[in-house]
Amino acid sequence: MLTTRPELRRMNWSLGKLVVVAILAVTTMISLFPLFWMLSTAFTPASSTIKTPPSLIPLPESLADPTSVPTWVAERAYVPTIENFQRLIRQTQGLVWRWLLNSAIIAVSITVFHVLFDSMAGYAFARKQFPGRNVLFWLLLSTLMIPAQVTLIPNFLLISRMGLADSHLGVILPGLADVFGIFLMRQYMQTLPKELEEAGRLDGAGDWQVFWQIVLPLAKPAAATLAIFMFMRSWNNFIWPLIVLRDGAKYTLPVGVATLQGEFSTDVGLIMAGAAVAAVPMIAFFLLFQRYFLQGIRIGALKG
Amino acid sequence: MARAVPVSAARTGARARWQVRWRKWRSGYLFVLPSMLMFLVFLFGPVLWSLLLAFQDASLTQREWIGLDNFVGLADDRVFRKALVNTLIYTAITVPVHLLVSLILAGMMKPLAARWQTFFRAAYYLPAVTSVVILATVWRWMFNPRFGVFNQLLDLGAVPWLARPNLALWAVIISAALTIPAAGVVMYSAAMGSIPADLYEAAGLEGAGAVRQWWDITVPLLKPTTLYLVVMYTIWAFEVFERVYIMTGGGPAYATTTIVQLIYDTGFRDWQYGVASAQAIVLFVLVGTAAAIQFRYFRSDVEY
Numbered sequence: 001m002l003t004t005r006p007e008l009r010r011m012n013w014s015l016g017k018l019v020v021v022a023i024l025a026v027t028t029m030i031s032l033f034p035l036f037w038m039l040s041t042a043f044t045p046a047s048s049t050i051k052t053p054p055s056l057i058p059l060p061e062s063l064a065d066p067t068s069v070p071t072w073v074a075e076r077a078y079v080p081t082i083e084n085f086q087r088l089i090r091q092t093q094g095l096v097w098r099w100l101l102n103s104a105i106i107a108v109s110i111t112v113f114h115v116l117f118d119s120m121a122g123y124a125f126a127r128k129q130f131p132g133r134n135v136l137f138w139l140l141l142s143t144l145m146i147p148a149q150v151t152l153i154p155n156f157l158l159i160s161r162m163g164l165a166d167s168h169l170g171v172i173l174p175g176l177a178d179v180f181g182i183f184l185m186r187q188y189m190q191t192l193p194k195e196l197e198e199a200g201r202l203d204g205a206g207d208w209q210v211f212w213q214i215v216l217p218l219a220k221p222a223a224a225t226l227a228i229f230m231f232m233r234s235w236n237n238f239i240w241p242l243i244v245l246r247d248g249a250k251y252t253l254p255v256g257v258a259t260l261q262g263e264f265s266t267d268v269g270l271i272m273a274g275a276a277v278a279a280v281p282m283i284a285f286f287l288l289f290q291r292y293f294l295q296g297i298r299i300g301a302l303k304g
Numbered sequence: 305m306a307r308a309v310p311v312s313a314a315r316t317g318a319r320a321r322w323q324v325r326w327r328k329w330r331s332g333y334l335f336v337l338p339s340m341l342m343f344l345v346f347l348f349g350p351v352l353w354s355l356l357l358a359f360q361d362a363s364l365t366q367r368e369w370i371g372l373d374n375f376v377g378l379a380d381d382r383v384f385r386k387a388l389v390n391t392l393i394y395t396a397i398t399v400p401v402h403l404l405v406s407l408i409l410a411g412m413m414k415p416l417a418a419r420w421q422t423f424f425r426a427a428y429y430l431p432a433v434t435s436v437v438i439l440a441t442v443w444r445w446m447f448n449p450r451f452g453v454f455n456q457l458l459d460l461g462a463v464p465w466l467a468r469p470n471l472a473l474w475a476v477i478i479s480a481a482l483t484i485p486a487a488g489v490v491m492y493s494a495a496m497g498s499i500p501a502d503l504y505e506a507a508g509l510e511g512a513g514a515v516r517q518w519w520d521i522t523v524p525l526l527k528p529t530t531l532y533l534v535v536m537y538t539i540w541a542f543e544v545f546e547r548v549y550i551m552t553g554g555g556p557a558y559a560t561t562t563i564v565q566l567i568y569d570t571g572f573r574d575w576q577y578g579v580a581s582a583q584a585i586v587l588f589v590l591v592g593t594a595a596a597i598q599f600r601y602f603r604s605d606v607e608y
Binding site: 023027028031035037038041117118120121123124125128129130131136140143144146149151153155156173174176177182232236238243253257258272275278279282283287290293297300302303 | 338339347349354408409422428429436438445446482486491532545546550584585588596
């Protein structure tokens with residue numbers, strides 16, 4: 001079908017094609033440059049980071065000898081090293097691993113609760129009859145209009161009064177009031193055939209059994225999508241853990257990395273190593289589950 | 305006696321009917337209950353609380369009703385006005401740039417083979433999967449006056465981007481504008497894919513060139529997507545925080561303070577809950593206006 005499109009035929013006009021490919025290539029480089037530069041600085045020895053011209057070209061030790069390469073290469077070359085990462089771990093007394101673990105605990109908890117609660121609510125909104133259903137659903141959707149910043153202060157006061165200040169539970173709980181998952185699950189469950197549920201009911205299954213053994217397995221694709229974008233949202237969340245957490249050992253990775261900047265402001269290699277530790281899990285996660293992200297983007301739940 | 309029989313029968317009948325109905329409704333209520341509790345405690349309650357706080361002189365130690373004084377104070381507050389202006393400048397520049405870039409890139413990607421589209425989409429989205437905290441940390445390093453790659457690649461000399469009040473906001477805006485708007489590209493690509501190919505064939509037969517077709521067919525038919533993206537990017541721009549917090553902390557001399565940065569400073573550095581809540585309400589009104597349009601988008605179906 002694509003090949004019948006007239007603009008594709010016109011694309012054979014080589015100059016036009018060249019311009020398009022060039023622009024796409026340049027924008028790709030612009031897009032990826034900060035990540036490239038982060039990794040590059042993280043693996044550059046401290047002595048080569050702070051110099052002019054900047055060291056851009058990683059070379060193995062055997063080639064870094066100025067006599068074996070042209071001067072302009074030698075001036076910009078560096079021997080990749082992991083000393084920045086070693087210094088990061090030493091200087092933070094291993095806290096960076098705690099941050100990684102904390103981020104994982106918080107993101108996994110929020111994800112598990114969301115998938116369960118949102119599937120249940122989505123199921124009720126898609127299938128169950130009860131007075132106030134539509135009002136409730138539109139009320140929930142209307143929370144999209146409320147900027148998260150409006151609830152920062154009251155939620156902080158609330159969490160403090162509940163004795164959850166400076167705790168992971170205090171980060172997790174307010175993260176559960178989020179409508180995107182309910183919307184996603186409802187939309188998907190509306191498309192499922194009702195016959196299986198009815199057959200289950202005829203076999204004497206109760207409401208919970210029908211949901212748990214029939215509907216939820218059928219809704220797995222939507223649940224997987226939801227799980228993946230919830231995990232990313234909570235992993236990257238910043239302002240809320242920044243406010244709730246006080247103890248450095250309880251920080252999440254983004255909060256921890258933000259504090260590195262204050263403590264080691266002159267040690268760029270260390271800061272970039274910290275940034276890399278925070279970024280790489282998400283990058284790997286995205287490359288593994290790429291196709292699931294599209295749905296999150298389409299309903300506006302993922303920024304980009 | 306003869307009349308009492310139908311009354312009591314009707315009564316038991318009514319009660320039985322209610323019981324039957326309640327049994328039917330009960331599971332619906334139970335399924336939405338966990339989510340509703342979360343929304344009630346951590347969203348609806350806090351929003352009301354925040355409204356109350358905005359009319360109080362509330363800080364760590366005291367709480368007193370002062371009517372509209374917080375809002376009156378904001379109107380006279382130079383820093384708040386500065387934050388509003390900074391946020392509006394940031395929004396007015398980044399939103400059109402993001403929209404234009406996503407429209408152009410989606411259009412350029414459209415004739416490509418599916419696997420190349422996937423590749424470019426991934427390359428554009430990859431930075432967005434890492435926290436803005438990480439990217440802003442890298443940008444801060446790239447804007448380093450002497451050793452930052454921004455000045456060096458563009459050969460600008462030692463421009464202190466983040467330290468000069470007249471440059472800092474521009475550095476923040478540049479870092480945002482050079483982020484490829486992946487969500488926009490994804491949304492536009494999807495919308496372009498659903499435009500019927502015969503529209504282009506007809507235009508092609510009439511001799512319209514690729515650019516002409518793009519402008520006369522593609523752009524007008526993408527209007528609903530454009531509206532949606534304008535709203536989303538506007539909301540995200542209004543709520544900009546991490547980028548500023550990491551790159552400049554709002555300084556120098558409030559040159560880059562945005563509304564959310566100011567809410568954070570007022571609420572969690574100065575502990576002025578009342579004033580910060582009033583600032584959050586102003587943000588709510590701004591975002592709510594933009595989101596009201598998004599809300600309508602969710603209900604409207606687009607047909608070609």
